[in-house]
Amino acid sequence: MAKYIQHDEQRDGIDRRGFLKCMAWAGTGLVWTATAGGLLTSCALPEVASTPKVEGFTFVQVSDSHVGFSAEGVNTDVTKTLEQVVARINALPQPPALVLHTGDLSHLSKPSEFDTVQQIMGTIKTSGIFYVPGEHDVIGDNGAGFRQRFSAKSRNTDWYSMDFKGVHFIGLSNIGSETEFGVLGTDQLTWLAKDLQSVNHDTPVVVFAHVPLYAVYPPWGWTTKDSTQAMDLLKLFSSVTVLNGHIHQVLSQVEGNIRFHVASSTAFPQHHPGEGQPGAYQLPADELLRTLGYRTVSVVPGNRELAVVDTTLA
Numbered sequence: 001m002a003k004y005i006q007h008d009e010q011r012d013g014i015d016r017r018g019f020l021k022c023m024a025w026a027g028t029g030l031v032w033t034a035t036a037g038g039l040l041t042s043c044a045l046p047e048v049a050s051t052p053k054v055e056g057f058t059f060v061q062v063s064d065s066h067v068g069f070s071a072e073g074v075n076t077d078v079t080k081t082l083e084q085v086v087a088r089i090n091a092l093p094q095p096p097a098l099v100l101h102t103g104d105l106s107h108l109s110k111p112s113e114f115d116t117v118q119q120i121m122g123t124i125k126t127s128g129i130f131y132v133p134g135e136h137d138v139i140g141d142n143g144a145g146f147r148q149r150f151s152a153k154s155r156n157t158d159w160y161s162m163d164f165k166g167v168h169f170i171g172l173s174n175i176g177s178e179t180e181f182g183v184l185g186t187d188q189l190t191w192l193a194k195d196l197q198s199v200n201h202d203t204p205v206v207v208f209a210h211v212p213l214y215a216v217y218p219p220w221g222w223t224t225k226d227s228t229q230a231m232d233l234l235k236l237f238s239s240v241t242v243l244n245g246h247i248h249q250v251l252s253q254v255e256g257n258i259r260f261h262v263a264s265s266t267a268f269p270q271h272h273p274g275e276g277q278p279g280a281y282q283l284p285a286d287e288l289l290r291t292l293g294y295r296t297v298s299v300v301p302g303n304r305e306l307a308v309v310d311t312t313l314a
Contacts (some may be wrong), residue, residue, distance in 0.1 A: 051200040054301045056168035061097040061295040063245030064265035067116045073282035078267040085266045095125040102245040103210030117128035134210040135175045167243025172209035174224045182211045204239040212244040217273035239304040289313035
């Protein structure tokens with residue numbers, strides 16, 4: 001939980017005009033909040049949530065490990081490349097505070113594949129690892145095997161939120177169903193609206209899901225059909241970072257205050273949008289590692305834009 005500190009009036013430059021305005025609106029019912037820049041501000045409405053103090057930290061995104069996949073000329077040992085990614089993460093100068101896996105942990109949702117992912121990811125030096133499902137994680141059992149190993153026992157959905165050092169994290173499930181891929185659905189959107197009601201608009205928000213939450217290339221299904229409804233809720237916040245996987249390549253997009261980042265896979269690359277057909281492609285072994293990797297994201301107090309760095313295995 002964020003810790004609040006009492007600031008010196010002259011040092012922090014309290015807005016006296018804003019203070020008097022608040023007094024006129026709310027009498028003595030004031031709520032004081034510390035902004036990301038460290039300034040103390042007053043808000044008059046009791047229903048406005050206080051802004052948590054943002055502490056600096058780094059977290060990591062891993063995506064599309066596809067344990068169980070094997071193809072000659074592409075990658076015949078995806079377990080090894082996932083282990084290489086984990087080794088790189090453990091070699092970082094500062095261990096990541098959190099790790100997010102944005103889906104397709106397995107290739108065919110087999111128990112042995114999930115076991116392997118769990119064993120390898122469990123060696124990462126971090127305080128917590130959080131997962132959302134990809135479409136390859138729900139084959140045959142509608143995600144029961146995934147949830148058994150990778151979902152918190154306290155929740156009964158694939159979507160959830162958490163607060164960490166002043167940042168609000170939201171894990172979404174947008175793989176849809178076997179009949180309709182790439183959707184959030186009414187229940188999840190209703191939950192998201194309710195979840196965001198208690199979050200101050202100056203709180204940094206990080207959203208992570210499997211399928212991109214913007215229209216990368218709809219003809220290949222590289223989009224979330226009802227993402228606009230989610231973005232309408234998120235555009236009210238001053239800092240929103242959206243992390244996705246699914247398409248096995250690094251892409252980014254900025255729409256107003258929302259920054260979208262799609263990550264590479266730890267298993268194999270896919271064709272670029274509109275080039276050939278979606279799916280893995282062959283390439284020389286020495287070039288494979290240039291397409292695989294992980295992402296580090298740094299939260300810096302006072303900076304609305306999070307620092308995103310993608311690192312390959314080459």
